[in-house]
Structure formats: structure tokens, C-alpha cells
Amino acid sequence: MSEQRFSLKQLPRNVWAATLTSFFTDISSEMLVHLLPLFLMQVMGAKTAAIGLIEGLAETTASLLKIFSGWISDRLQTRKWPTVLGYGISALSKPFFLLVRTWPGVLVVRLADRIGKGIRTAPRDALIADSIDPGHRGLAFGLHRAGDTGGALVGTLGAALILTLSHQGATLTLDAFRRIVWWSLLPAFLAVLVLALGAQEVPVKAQREAPRLTLAGFDRRFKLFLLTVVIFTLGNSSDAFLILRAQERGLSPVAILLMVAGFNLIYTLASGPAGALSDRLGRRRLLIGGWIIYALIYGGFALARTGWHIALLYALYGLYYAANEGIAKALIADLVKVEQRGTAYGVYNAAIGLAALPASFIAGLLWQTIAPAAPFVFGAGLALLAALAVSRILGKGPIHALSD
Secondary structure (H helix, E strand, C coil), X not given: CHHHHCCHHHCCHHHHHHHHXXXXXHHHHHHHHCCHHHHHHHHCCCCHHHHHHHHHHHHHHHHHHHHHHHHHHHHHCCCHHHHHHHHHHHHHHHHHHHCCCCXXXXXXXXXXXXXXXXXXXXXXXXXXXXXXXXXXXXHHHHHHHHHHHXXXXXXXXXXXXXXXXXXXXXXXXXXXXXXXXXXXXXXHHHHHHHHHHHCCCCXXXXXXXXXXXXXXCCCHHHHHHXXXXXXXXXXXXXXXXHHHHHHHCCCCHXXXXXXXXXXXXXXXXXXXXXXXXXXXXXXXXXXXXHHHHHHHHHHHHHHCCCHHHHHHHHHHHHHHHHHHHHHHHHHHHHHCCXXXXXXXXXXXXXXXXXXXXXXXXXXXXXXXXXXXCHHHHHHXXXXXXXXXXXXXXXXCCCCCCCCC
């Protein structure tokens, strides 16, 4: 009965602080990130292979740092301040977009931003997991993702409004991009302030010996789950290619931002319920369902013939994110011991990052050498393979947390 009476008001302070911080951060980030592929191609003259290299290197850098930040978080028994540091570095990197003149300059700024993300993500996820009881962990992570995507919705709509007021046409200009950069700075720094003042450190269980940066002590199911994540991620190239696909099918920059806003609206509305549903029905089922949805949608991107086809599919793409992102993180908390969580989240994100570089570079090459549809066919196939693999690895029964 107590589970039925649990309400959002009962969620711990740290969950709300992390959610609000992600909300403001994503307002800032999403004003820029979906315009970067267009900026690189239309203003900088970059090719798709170069765009794939930039996105792959950026995400790989972030994910490799996540494993070390998670390990250090466990070793120092602290969650809050590594998280604050990471958000601060990302905020400080954004003004440098005003100075870039070539695509290698964009790469440097993207790397700086992703360094901040790499430092903050694992300890932040551990902060959330350590602040909530296992029975409501899916709800907590779902709410956090809802705040994250709510900010993304506000950010994309804000960028679309700025472009509309700037009388932006079918191509993106340098002046319009820089105007959006200026507007993105306020929420970026506000996010850091909210976390620094609003979050509280949580006690981390002291260990008899320092945590080791190794997979040796982890449950076998966690290791095999990482393998399926790598398989999936090799086909999960940067969403920059979805933006380029939308442009290639005839959508303007403003239409693309509105398309992304629709995606974020669905993602925001579905994340909380999907997380709570995973607490009741099991995370394995929803994770597999999310990967199958991904495969179907990516197949649709490959077959799309018009801009509105892409826009519709991109909106439905939000269902995949809602059924996957927060649930995968909640599942990891179930598969590892509490004192290993920082390292586990780091290893998980590092696995994704190591696969992200070849994934995006392969997508760029497939686009250039075969056809724009080729990266999406490749991604759909690997997603189906990963869904089949994880269904065998995790079995049919419920997954119980190892310790809390």
C-alpha cells in the first residue's frame, strides 16, 4: 500500500535538484546541438565523414571520462562536487562557439563541452540512485529524463523562435548561429548554480579497499549487458545524421527545430510513466521494446521520401528514448552492488563512448559512399540483434537488486 501512496512530492531533494539542473542545461545545449550539423555543412563546408568524426570523437571523449569520474566518485566517496565541476566546464565551453572559424575549431569546443559531460554523468547518476529506494528508482530516473527533455523542448522552441525572428531561410547563417549561442549562455550557468546550492552530498558506503577500475567484481549479467549495449551502439550513430537526413528530404532549419521539439515533447511526456512502469513490469521488457521500436523507426528513416515522413518518425523516436535511457540506468543499479555504482555507470558510459566513434564515422562513410539511407539500415539491423541478445542474457524472470 505504501508504494501506491508514493507521490512525486516524496522524491528526495537531490532528485529534484538534478532534474532542474538537467532542465536548464538542456535548454542551453539543445538550442545549439541540432543546428551544429547544419552549421558545419552549410557554413563551414564540412562533409558527412567529418561531421561523423566530430560527433564520434566528442561522444567517445565524454564516455571515456565517465568511467574515470565514476571510479573517482566511488574512491573519494563523493557524488555532488564532481557533478558540479562537470556542469561548470560545459557551461564555460559554450562562449567559444562565438570564436570558431573552421570545423576543427568546432571540434575543439565540442570536445570541451563533452569533457564536462564526461566528468558529471556517472557521479550524477550515482547521486540519484543513492538518494532513492530501489522500489522507486525507475520513477526517479524517469523524472530526471523528463526534466532533461523538458529543457530540450524549451531550448529547441527558443532557437526556432530566434531563427524565425531573424527571418532565417532555408540555410543557416553565421550571424544567426552566433545569436543563438548568446541566448544559450544564461540557462547554462543557471544550471550550475542550481546544483551547487540545491543538491546535498549523500553518504557513500565505505569500502575495505579502494574500488578498482575493473570488471572483475561485477555480476556476469552486467558484463553481458554491456556487450549488448556495444552491439546496439555500433548502429546508433549520432543524431546529427537524422538532422542531415531531414535537411536532405527538404526541411528548413526552423522546420527541423520544430521537428525536434515534437520529439522532445513525446520524450518528456513518456519518460516518467515509462520509468514508473519499469518498476512494475520489469526493466528488461521495456528495454527490449525500446530497441525494437528503434529498429522500426530507423528502418522508416531509410525508406522516407519526404520531409514530413522524417518529422513524423522523429516524433515517434521520442518513444524509444523514453523506453530506454532512464530505464537502462535503473537496470544497471539493479545489476551491481551499491558501492560499485559510480564505477558501473562509468563503465557503461565508456562502453557506449568507445562504440560511438566507429558508429558515427561508419555512418558518415555509408552516407557518402553508398546512400543517405544506408546508415539507418545498418542501425536497424544491429538494434534487432541487440534486442535478441539482451532477451537471452537477462532471461524471463524478474531482476532483483543485488544490494541497497
